[in-house]
Amino acid sequence: xxxxxxxxxxxxxxxxxxxxxxxxxxxxxxxxxxxxxxxxxxxxxxxxxxxxxxxxxxxxxxxxxxxxxxxxxxxxxxxxxxxxxxxxxxxxxxxxxxxxxxxxxxxxxxxxxxxxxxxxxxxxxxxxxxxxxxxxxxxxxxxxxxxxxxxxxxxxxxxxxxxxxxxxxxxxxxxxxxxxxxxxxxxxxxxxxxxxxxxxxxxxxxxxxxxxxxxxxxxxxxxxxxxxxxxxxxxxxxxxxxxxxxxxxxxxxxxxxxxxxxxxxxxxxxxxxxxxxxxxxxxxxxxxxxxxxxxxxxxxxxxxxxxxxxxxxxxxxxxxxxxxxxxxxxxxxxxxxxxxxxxxxxxxx
Amino acid sequence: xxxxxxxxxxxxxxxxxxxxxxxxxxxxxxxxxxxxxxxxxxxxxxxxxxxxxxxxxxxxxxxxxxxxxxxxxxxxxxxxxxxxxxxxxxxxxxxxxxxxxxxxxxxxxxxxxxxxxxxxxxxxxxxxxxxxxxxxxxxxxxxxxxxxxxxxxxxxxxxxxxxxxxxxxxxxxxxxxxxxxxxxxxxxxxxxxxxxxxxxxxxxxxxxxxxxxxxxxxxxxxxxxxxxxxxxxxxxxxxxxxxxxxxxxxxxxxxxxxxxxxxxxxxxxxxxxxxxxxxxxxxxxxxxxxxxxxxxxxxxxxxxxxxxxxxxxxxxxxxxxxxxxxxxxxxxxxxxxxxxxxxxxxxxx
DNA sequence: TGTTAGCACTCGGCTTGCTGGAGTGCTAAA
DNA sequence: TTTAGCACTCCAGCAAGCCGAGTGCTAACA
Numbered sequence: 001x002x003x004x005x006x007x008x009x010x011x012x013x014x015x016x017x018x019x020x021x022x023x024x025x026x027x028x029x030x031x032x033x034x035x036x037x038x039x040x041x042x043x044x045x046x047x048x049x050x051x052x053x054x055x056x057x058x059x060x061x062x063x064x065x066x067x068x069x070x071x072x073x074x075x076x077x078x079x080x081x082x083x084x085x086x087x088x089x090x091x092x093x094x095x096x097x098x099x100x101x102x103x104x105x106x107x108x109x110x111x112x113x114x115x116x117x118x119x120x121x122x123x124x125x126x127x128x129x130x131x132x133x134x135x136x137x138x139x140x141x142x143x144x145x146x147x148x149x150x151x152x153x154x155x156x157x158x159x160x161x162x163x164x165x166x167x168x169x170x171x172x173x174x175x176x177x178x179x180x181x182x183x184x185x186x187x188x189x190x191x192x193x194x195x196x197x198x199x200x201x202x203x204x205x206x207x208x209x210x211x212x213x214x215x216x217x218x219x220x221x222x223x224x225x226x227x228x229x230x231x232x233x234x235x236x237x238x239x240x241x242x243x244x245x246x247x248x249x250x251x252x253x254x255x256x257x258x259x260x261x262x263x264x265x266x267x268x269x270x271x272x273x274x275x276x277x278x279x280x281x282x283x284x285x286x287x288x289x290x291x292x293x294x295x296x297x298x299x300x301x302x303x304x305x306x307x308x309x310x311x312x313x314x315x316x317x318x319x320x321x322x323x324x325x326x327x328x329x330x331x332x333x334x335x336x337x338x339x340x341x342x343x344x345x346x347x348x349x
Numbered sequence: 350x351x352x353x354x355x356x357x358x359x360x361x362x363x364x365x366x367x368x369x370x371x372x373x374x375x376x377x378x379x380x381x382x383x384x385x386x387x388x389x390x391x392x393x394x395x396x397x398x399x400x401x402x403x404x405x406x407x408x409x410x411x412x413x414x415x416x417x418x419x420x421x422x423x424x425x426x427x428x429x430x431x432x433x434x435x436x437x438x439x440x441x442x443x444x445x446x447x448x449x450x451x452x453x454x455x456x457x458x459x460x461x462x463x464x465x466x467x468x469x470x471x472x473x474x475x476x477x478x479x480x481x482x483x484x485x486x487x488x489x490x491x492x493x494x495x496x497x498x499x500x501x502x503x504x505x506x507x508x509x510x511x512x513x514x515x516x517x518x519x520x521x522x523x524x525x526x527x528x529x530x531x532x533x534x535x536x537x538x539x540x541x542x543x544x545x546x547x548x549x550x551x552x553x554x555x556x557x558x559x560x561x562x563x564x565x566x567x568x569x570x571x572x573x574x575x576x577x578x579x580x581x582x583x584x585x586x587x588x589x590x591x592x593x594x595x596x597x598x599x600x601x602x603x604x605x606x607x608x609x610x611x612x613x614x615x616x617x618x619x620x621x622x623x624x625x626x627x628x629x630x631x632x633x634x635x636x637x638x639x640x641x642x643x644x645x646x647x648x649x650x651x652x653x654x655x656x657x658x659x660x661x662x663x664x665x666x667x668x669x670x671x672x673x674x675x676x677x678x679x680x681x682x683x684x685x686x687x688x689x690x691x692x693x694x695x696x697x698x
Numbered sequence: 699t700g701t702t703a704g705c706a707c708t709c710g711g712c713t714t715g716c717t718g719g720a721g722t723g724c725t726a727a728a
Numbered sequence: 729t730t731t732a733g734c735a736c737t738c739c740a741g742c743a744a745g746c747c748g749a750g751t752g753c754t755a756a757c758a
Contacts (some may be wrong), residue, residue: 102512102514103511103512136493137492139490140500141488141500142500143485143486144485147451149500149508151498151500153490153498159498159512161500161508162451163452163508166453183631193542219451222450237586237604238604238608239602240600241597241598241604242597242598242601247513248591248595248596248597248600251587251597252591255586255590285547292372333400
């Protein structure tokens, strides 16, 4: 660290103040924040150097200074003092997550909502990735003589269904054969390994019913496909509008960006495991200029899986938001594991 | 109609122009729009009278005039010339809706998205109401010895699932008994008629398994409850931000209002059947000040069921948006009917 | 009676000019 | 290395003034 103690204090104070007010911070303000231990001239010198080093910049000659992305980076990684959560906060969060019942997707949704609300930002979460999930059960449920529902259950607790329709009446025996064949072939398989070829290869196993079952097999492919792709939840968008740093145009662009699920999924998947902060200018997307993303994996069965995080202005309260995001990620992981724990132990018995 | 022909033309021209520009409209502008058939002084007289009648108002003495809610009402109900959709538009919409596959909920979602995009407003839609839906099939699918999934299929094509968990191992025979009992008791029942008492009454039917099945029965209650409540989709929120009439605060309040599903459901259910336009000031909600809602039922099996509509600034292009909404409602109804048609004819055989 | 031309009047929006204050950089002294 | 002092910069905010769009009224006209 080539920065002296006082310069670091100055920088930390500047960032703190800027986060609080959003206005350029002047030397006198910093003096006050450092309890008048030095004079404003000293601070001015320090700030001039910090500017030269790329940590601060001035909107114009006679204004105070605002922190650059580099300053935020340094602040987050080394200068900031995280505010730890109170017992009560933790219990609130745990309670809220517990209340989601037995459905993982709903749990993620609720957690996303709650995180958005407590941080005052928008939140982004993904459901557990289906990539590594294994099929625990497939069920074919006849609805009428010409339609059925396929149900897929994974070992990560995800349940998905898809309807399919036939152009002629189907023998109820066909559903049984299909169900057995699907389970025999795919139970225990990773979703990612199942593709069109594997499914097409099944037609032979169905004997006389092969042709009749084609619509169901197509539906099965879609179903697997859908389950592999993690769902993305975006909540609390309107929080962004309340923030003075955002003008409508910016929020509009940002929301458009965030609602493109694939792009967002891309962005998330490029992020290393653990808790990450992406600061506006750092990533090459113009839509994210001026916004930061705090995102963390949550673990599922000991492995990093989906993401939970928040999206807000660069000038957000990292000292509170980061611990919150961490706690939410941990709590979601715990809850999901618990949700699955019982099954894990007893499955396949 | 106590308004003379020319006054109506003047009012229509004023509203047209105001919708286009958002600026107060002056007498000269109207003269131009009426092809100089009369002088500006005449128009001024007319506009003064229209002001007196409550159709126009001035932001200040020396400005043009802007239409009141009453003017918009009259415009929409009698003055406006709807722009009919081109063949191509219709085909585009139909194609888009067809592409949604066999799932009613997805279809509604896609339609909502498309309507938002074509109108440049936000869109609000509800899935078919479960209120009048009847149970076609209930399935209990064991996942492990301590967990199962309940699946509910209605005659309106809706499929819902819910997981449930038991604190001890459950005999697989119990699932069969439960499944049979549920189907025997509730198949053909309207969802709205199923409540806690009915479900509790079932415990007796389950004999020795009654106690073990309690978690499943609880889950069943929740499942019915969830299915009765129509889902509300809100799409294209960011479109609102692009509109110059909306400042962030307003959009924020509006979005908060729209994301409260219950409130929104209330608002919709208070609306008469068919196509409706609710103009900002008309309804008593302060959040809706300055915004209009165009909403229509779609029919399901000949009966009015869910809603599809858009939310946008009072100053929106009604002449285009109203026919679009009508067409979408009709198309969604048709597609849903078709989706269910085959089943209808063949069910219960 | 309805329409029109003419005219005086109103009033918000824009431009211009000015001032105060916050903040800076530099210099010289401690 | 720190500090006090000073000249300089530049924005925010205010006041004054002009411009122009639009109005209402009146008197004449068809």
